[in-house]
Amino acid sequence: MSGRRTGWWRDPWRKPRILVAITVGYLLWSLLPVLVAVLFSFNDGKSRTVWQGFSMRWYWGDPYRSVWYDDSLHAALVQTLRLGIITTLITVPLGVALAIGLDRWHGRLPSGANAALLLSFVIPEILLAVALLFVVTNVALPIALGTSAQVVGLVTYQIAYPAVLVRARLATIGTQYEEAAMDLGASPMQAQRRVILPMLMPAIVASAVLVFADVIDDFVIVRYLSGDSSTEPTSVKIYNTARAAPTPALNALATLMLVTAMLAVVLGFAIYRWIGRRSGHDGGIGSFTGEA
Amino acid sequence: MSTEDRGNRFLGPVLALPGIVWLLVFFLAPLYVVLAVVFGGLDPIFRTAVPIWNPAYWDTTQMRYVLEHIVGPTGFFGPALLRTAVYVVTASLLCLVIAFPIAYYVARLAGRWRGLLLALLIAPFWISYMMRMLAWVNLLANDGLVNRILPGQVDWLSGRSEVVVLGLVYGYVPYMIIPLYAGLDRLPQSLVEAARDLGASRTSAFFRVTMPMCRPIVVASVLLTCLPMLGDYYTSDLLSGSPQTSMVGNLINETVLTPGQTGQAGAFVLLVLLVSLLPMIYYVRSVSRDEAGL
Numbered sequence: 001m002s003g004r005r006t007g008w009w010r011d012p013w014r015k016p017r018i019l020v021a022i023t024v025g026y027l028l029w030s031l032l033p034v035l036v037a038v039l040f041s042f043n044d045g046k047s048r049t050v051w052q053g054f055s056m057r058w059y060w061g062d063p064y065r066s067v068w069y070d071d072s073l074h075a076a077l078v079q080t081l082r083l084g085i086i087t088t089l090i091t092v093p094l095g096v097a098l099a100i101g102l103d104r105w106h107g108r109l110p111s112g113a114n115a116a117l118l119l120s121f122v123i124p125e126i127l128l129a130v131a132l133l134f135v136v137t138n139v140a141l142p143i144a145l146g147t148s149a150q151v152v153g154l155v156t157y158q159i160a161y162p163a164v165l166v167r168a169r170l171a172t173i174g175t176q177y178e179e180a181a182m183d184l185g186a187s188p189m190q191a192q193r194r195v196i197l198p199m200l201m202p203a204i205v206a207s208a209v210l211v212f213a214d215v216i217d218d219f220v221i222v223r224y225l226s227g228d229s230s231t232e233p234t235s236v237k238i239y240n241t242a243r244a245a246p247t248p249a250l251n252a253l254a255t256l257m258l259v260t261a262m263l264a265v266v267l268g269f270a271i272y273r274w275i276g277r278r279s280g281h282d283g284g285i286g287s288f289t290g291e292a
Numbered sequence: 293m294s295t296e297d298r299g300n301r302f303l304g305p306v307l308a309l310p311g312i313v314w315l316l317v318f319f320l321a322p323l324y325v326v327l328a329v330v331f332g333g334l335d336p337i338f339r340t341a342v343p344i345w346n347p348a349y350w351d352t353t354q355m356r357y358v359l360e361h362i363v364g365p366t367g368f369f370g371p372a373l374l375r376t377a378v379y380v381v382t383a384s385l386l387c388l389v390i391a392f393p394i395a396y397y398v399a400r401l402a403g404r405w406r407g408l409l410l411a412l413l414i415a416p417f418w419i420s421y422m423m424r425m426l427a428w429v430n431l432l433a434n435d436g437l438v439n440r441i442l443p444g445q446v447d448w449l450s451g452r453s454e455v456v457v458l459g460l461v462y463g464y465v466p467y468m469i470i471p472l473y474a475g476l477d478r479l480p481q482s483l484v485e486a487a488r489d490l491g492a493s494r495t496s497a498f499f500r501v502t503m504p505m506c507r508p509i510v511v512a513s514v515l516l517t518c519l520p521m522l523g524d525y526y527t528s529d530l531l532s533g534s535p536q537t538s539m540v541g542n543l544i545n546e547t548v549l550t551p552g553q554t555g556q557a558g559a560f561v562l563l564v565l566l567v568s569l570l571p572m573i574y575y576v577r578s579v580s581r582d583e584a585g586l
Contacts, residue, residue, distance in 0.1 A: 030466070037430055049430060110308060126564075127564060156314070235421070242425070
């Protein structure tokens with residue numbers, strides 16, 4: 001063990017200092033710019049680059065241009081949250097039912113549906129957005145550009161999350177629990193509802209959080225399928241004004257979205273751990289990455 | 293399949309049906325609508341697209357127009373397509389170079405720091421892409437921090453390829469780190485230990501055991517990063533805003549809302565779909581194989 005201090009010079013892989021340096025450097029590079037942007041949302045002046053003192057001016061202090069008083073910023077925030085909630089409420093039940101159904105149904109149709117599901121997960125978003133835009137503008141459907149079209153697009157793009165997460169969980173549960181329930185007299189549907197569904201709860205909560213956080217960050221689909229500026233959510237607002245002399249109110253808007261997403265994740269993770277502990281399935285934060 | 297013998301046979305179809313219908317109506321059928329628009333006509337007065345639903349009457353004018361203007365003297369679409377390929381390949385390789393060591397470290401070596409590191413690595417997932425680009429717009433502005441720290445006044449945000457590629461790397465690296473991490477985390481450590489027991493050095497165990505096992509994980513992660521990048525137009529718009537850095541996504545974005553050019557947008561959509569079809573099928577097949585192996 002001689003030369004402990006110089007040992008890593010000769011064998012850099014002995015202790016992964018280089019890997020530590022890369023990881024720490026990456027984290028700084030990845031998070032510091034965002035922290036700077038958050039910091040400048042509290043700037044007292046109009047600049048997003050020169051610090052002029054701390055204030056809440058761009059959140060509610062300024063009577064015209066703060067997030068609270070500027071109607072267009074306010075509307076964007078409300079639209080983002082509305083889309084997040086509606087989409088999550090539709091996507092999660094639809095995706096969970098699809099996952100349970102595909103898990104119990106074997107044949108060409110279900111395996112084709114499974115392939116389509118996975119395709120919807122990896123297709124470049126712009127392709128789906130343009131295709132749905134063509135549908136809404138060329139086919140007589142009871143869906144108009146605006147909230148309804150946006151929700152349809154988002155549900156289509158997000159449905160794979162709950163489906164994939166729940167299928168992965170189903171694979172680890174196996175069939176013995178519902179067989180036991182049915183031996184004890186439950187109907188197939190009762191077995192799903194009273195035995196399988198509770199066991200799936202951690203995966204369902206995780207996918208709900210994933211869908212919500214992903215939807216409030218979505219940009220491509222919601223932009224093409226928004227009717228007019230009244231249904232443009234936060235991300236579109238940022239895109240439209242980022243290069244056109246914005247005030248720190250834009251940073252404040254982005255910061256509010258960030259806080260919302262973080263709150264959703266922390267809350268979801270707490271629920272996830274709580275349910276997981278009760279059902280004896282204690283997953284780490286890794287289950288929250290969407291990688292089943 | 294004893295479960296299916298007990299009246300469970302209809303449960304699968306009943307539960308799966310709503311989702312399958314949804315995917316049919318809002319995912320597969322729209323792709324056909326794109327075909328009908330691309331091979332459709334134009335309203336002579338309003339310049340709006342007139343889709344032709346019957347393939348027997350399809351009109352190839354719009355598709356030919358796009359294809360004829362890719363190469364040659366009138367090939368004004370060519371440069372953007374080529375640029376897309378160069379940007380996506382460069383950015384993906386840079387992503388891999390950054391992501392692999394980090395994912396490897398966190399998955400195999402980080403020990404008690406793992407939970408915290410993983411949370412920090414996932415954090416960019418919850419920060420909107422637009423916010424992260426906005427952060428760089430602020431930093432790279434003419435009076436921004438970068439220009440004040442570095443010597444010289446550089447106009448970063450007008451048509452610089454390197455800024456757009458770095459923006460892409462910044463934007464998409466998290467999408468590579470997480471699947472890489474998940475894959476590396478699942479690799480059996482015992483094989484590496486066996487190689488070490490049999491006399492391999494750390495380096496040779498890494499290159500001869502770990503690396504070959506990583507190949508499918510690396511391919512899948514690169515695909516997951518490349519595919520969304522192919523449709524990106526906002527990174528170039530925000531970090532450059534110049535046609536000198538436009539990608540195929542920008543071509544789609546500029547034509548789709550222009551009267552008379554929606555068919556062209558559809559044609560670009562078909563081109564991107566064709567290019568991404570093979571990687572997507574590869575991804576679907578590799579995931580399905582994993583599921584079958586569970």
